[in-house]
Amino acid sequence: MLSRIAESLYWIGRYIERAEGTARILDVHVHGMLADPWIDQEIACRSLLTVMGVAAADQHVSTVRVVGLLGLDQSSPSSVVGALAAARENARGARETISSEMWECLNATWLGLPAARLRIEQQGMHAFFGWVRERCSLMAGLTEATMSHDDGWLFLMLGRSLERADMTARLLSTHADAGGSIQSWLTLLRSCGAWETFLRTYRGALDDRHAAEFLLLDRLFPRSVFAALSAAESCLADLEHAGTPGQASRAGVATEAQRIIGRARTDLEFRGLDDLLASLSTVLSNVESACSQVNAAVSGRYFRATTAIAWAPRAFV
Amino acid sequence: MADLFEEYRLGPGWDEMFSELGVPRPSYEALYATLQSLSSADLAVRSEVLARAFLDQGITFALKGVERPFPLDIVPRLITALEWAKVQAGVSQRIRTLEMFLADVYGPAHVLNDGVVPRRVVVTSAHFHREAAGVNPPNGVRIHVAGVDLIRDEAGEFRVLEDNVRIPSGVSYVIENRRAIGHVLPEVLAATRIQPVESYPAQLLHALRAAAPAGVTDPTVVVLTPGVHNSAYFEHTLLAREMGVELVEGRDLFCSGNEVWMRTTAGETRVDVIYRRIDDEFLDPVHFRADSVIGVAGLLNAARAGHVTISNAVGNGVADDKLLYTYVPALIRYYLNEEPILPNVPAYRLDDGPEVLEYAFERMDSLVFKPVDGSGGSGIVIGSRTGQEELEALRARITADPRGWIAQHEVALSMVPTLIGNRLRGRHVDLRPFAVNDGERVWVLPGGLTRVALPEGELVVNSSQGGGSKDTWVLAPAHDEPSGPDDRVAGRTLPQPRQPDPGPGAAAGAVQQQQQQQQAGLSC
Known part of the structure; x- marks a missing residue:
């Protein structure tokens, strides 16, 4: 197969997994911040940013900021939203190789991202992260079944x-x-x-x-x-x-x-x-x-x- | 936008949020401020999400065979650290007392010989099982799990309404409610420091393991459920899952050689501790109802032989008989030589003689009549809301069987704002804290199940009577810092972040050229 296609497929795999993993981590992190009255937010947030490879600026880091950086930052391919967009971009270049159902799943996910923002505002972050997990699982299932x-x-x-x-x-x-x-x-x-x-x-x-x-x-x-x-x-x-x-x-x-x-x-x-x-x-x-x-x-x-x-x-x- | 509280009225009874109209109590200030900033439309959307999430996760309560969601109200109920300290001490005191009482009545029976409780009260209790005499639990614990129903009276004081030391249910809703509220109302949760409730399954497992038969170092614990059609089946699955133990039905177990075994793909595995959610009567067809198909034949003999621990123990029902309830303050003084920390609701024993009966019948409309062995709020008659004819019928029934009933003063239960339609309205609530006894101390889960009666003015809050629930927040003491080896040390140096591997990026030039090519193609 073409090297270019192989590379795209390899990165689709990586980005989807990255989006899912990051969404899981953020979901648990946000909830943990709320559920534990004794936790030190600043330290917990900073340590999460570090481990995810995002340089923490010297300014104050709050949970909201962490979610912004790791969840919603479109410019970074390590954020949830960025990774989903990057996966879709890779799929676009390999559209004829992956099944049309997989492409449709990725594309629909990408198109759903703006609505997901709205979802965060209305229903809270948990609903958004849940949605991301679902989309990624759907992708995994389609990969398994249609390729x-x-x-x-x-x-x-x-x-x-x-x-x-x-x-x-x-x-x-x-x-x-x-x-x-x-x-x-x-x-x-x-x-x-x-x-x-x-x-x-x-x-x-x-x-x-x-x-x-x-x-x-x-x-x-x-x-x-x-x-x-x-x-x-x-x-x-x-x-x-x-x-x-x-x-x-x-x-x-x-x-x-x-x-x-x-x-x-x-x-x-x-x-x-x-x-x-x-x-x-x-x-x-x-x-x-x-x-x-x-x-x-x-x-x-x-x-x-x-x-x-x-x-x-x-x-x- | 304060329209949420529009036309809010202080009802009869203690209002937990407001000291007077529009003036929240100090503990509720933060919550009140957050709620005020939400419009009723916002709250309605979130309430919808909440209901949906419960349905999706299958958090249900089966009522008469139909699975229904157990409605969770979006406004939490708050209890201050100080109030909680009293509840905790009071619940623990009661459970310790009832433990001693059970050990006594199924053993030497000093309490009966000393005349603190009349012998007839115990031996006429429907849940006094002679079969349980001589079954000695390994670490002395019979009440591994208890739920004590509390209410707040008109002065805001907590009183005990009844004890549940057989198979109290509802703790799963405590855990799930907190999880769900955290997901839909994060800003409120973040503004308040609340004691976590998620450690309950771990505490329960610890207590169950501690109760294992002597000589078993790594006990096999199981949860025994009647099956998927039980009203609390959801709770059974949650506890089994969060404890990481098997959820078994009666047909998965069998007794052989006075030991209990479960059938697995890898052969038989010995079971050491059974957290059973099956009533005594159905537990063992050898001793109790012979027609029971959900029990395990021979279980009680295995327990008597000391090869398995049944939790909660068989025969506990004698301690939460509603007639015995009236003797609990006396029992606390008798066994612990302490004064009761949580008072009872004033009650009359209708079998104490004709004068008591006469007295109660004279003021039937200000009393609440309860069958002594009922549970789930069934059979309760509230005098002030019952027609004359029904009261006459009740009078006849009580005269025929005075041992079967007690009468309690009607207490106006405290009220908490609850979302009804798109407005907040005061509704009556109670509280069921859960206690776990591991043999060394009685641990009380900081929280508990707050049940709320959704129809206006309704006083019966039981889930089996169509009530809802509220998330119950016990505020963390202001000065309380985590003890023990804490790792969240400030100022430690963090390692340098390692960037995730970057993907292939299309060079800007290539993108441009691909577009140019396309445009060129179009033009010719």
Whole structure:
């Protein structure tokens, strides 16, 4: 398939996941601010901005400002609204490859954004975030059901898994930075939509070890760092095999991206929990940088340089 | 726009928001100010969203087999930290007393021998189960969960209306109401510091685990429900989900060798603690109703053998019998040697002799008559609102069975503004705080279920009588800072933000050229 199309698909996956993840985080954050009378708003907001990679200006940061920056800022592709618009923009360039239902879903979402603002004013933020989650889930469902699971699909899944691993690692690092309290684990698990399944898994015992283990290492919960990395890794492997059927390489793996992600995954998989917890910040920043490196390696290998070559008229002497 | 409060009247009874017309009490000032800035149209939209959200989430109450949403009024009810401290102490005192009473009547029965409570009151109670004698709960707790119904009288003082120590329901609405109000009225919630209620399931689970049979280190806890057709089924699912335990029906369990097991895909799993939401009569067909299909045969024997804990314990109903209610102040003095912190509503025991009966019959129109074993507000007769003929019929029924009834003074319940149509109107409310006993202390959930009677002047607030509910806010004490190892340290340095990976951006030049190309194409 065309590199340009592959790149678009990869980024559709990433942006949709980013929009959904950010919407979840903001929803829980806003609600947490309200529900906990003892929380220090300023610090909580600042730490959220930092972890999401938005430079906090020196001025006062309030919940409203956080929602503005991470939720509604159209100019930034890391905000919910910006990511949805960017996903739609990528889909526009790959309209003939994705199913028309997927395109329609993305386009309708994009067209619905102005109405969503109104929704915030009338019905509150929760309604808006709920709507975003719904649209993203719809997109995921359509991707699953209306697209053949070929290379293009693999790129989309790769983007989604990579973004997921990155997002959960970021969230975990808010916690690591905060020093870790039970309350913040609760918020964290809720942000990942993991609260109920966590409770079932550990039979209601909420403590540091279990929560960290769940979000970092759980094999079955799709938003854990480990599960997301594994999913991305298998996408990469499939991409290589799909190119040359039946010729898996005899030694090691074929691409740089696979090497990086494999190392990151094994680092989590084959180290004891105590060891990981003792150096949680380092572990997480390693995961985050691995995600960036994989991004670069994938771009380098599959998307090639597509920068336009500028021909300049020049007089020969 | 103050049109929300247009034509608001102070009704009979204590108005919780206003000390006089248009003058809110200090605790309500912030809420009043926020409400005033909203137009009635704004509030109506949000109220609509609220109702919709409840319906979507399936937060319902089944009434006579029909699932209905349990209407949540948008205006919350506030309780100050000081008022709450008293409620908390009073509820805890009552539960401790009733625990001791239950241990006593199903054990040595000192309280009966000492004549504090006549033996006949206990043995004639419909919920006194001799089967429960000799079942000793592992950590001594019989009332793991209690709901004590409180009202505020005309002077604003909290009084106990009745105790519920069998299977009190409604706590799920406390949790969901807070969640929902936070979503639709964030500005009001942000302006007030309120004690959170979301820790209830964790507290309950802690208490249930603490009640596990001796020697079980990692107990398996289950919630036992009658099934999807039960009126409180929603609550059962919520508690099971938030505690992360299995929600089982009677047919999922069986007893073998005096132990209780549940059928799973991985074979049988032993169950150690059962938080049951099934009435005593249906719990165990071996001992109680033989026709029960929702119970588990042999459960009570397993509990007696000490292999499973039933929560709340079987036979608790004797402690919330409405006739026994009149003895609770005496019980508090007898067991704890303390004065009751929360007073009862003055009540008459109609089986105390013909003179009491005569006295009550003379003033039937100022009294409220209640069947002693009723729940959910059914069977209550309010004298002042009942026709002469019905009162005559009631008189005959009471004369035939004086043990079956008590009479209470009619109390004008306190009122809180409630959205009716598109205006706020005063409506009567009560309060059910929930207490969880883990054997070491009685923890009272800061909040509780405020039920509101929606028809004007109506005094019966029960959900089974078509009442609604309100979110109940217990204000956080002003000086109270979080204790323990707090991590929200000010001034710690934050790491540098790492930008998310940027996507491919179409270069500005390319966009321009694509457009030019198109225009050129058009022109030829």
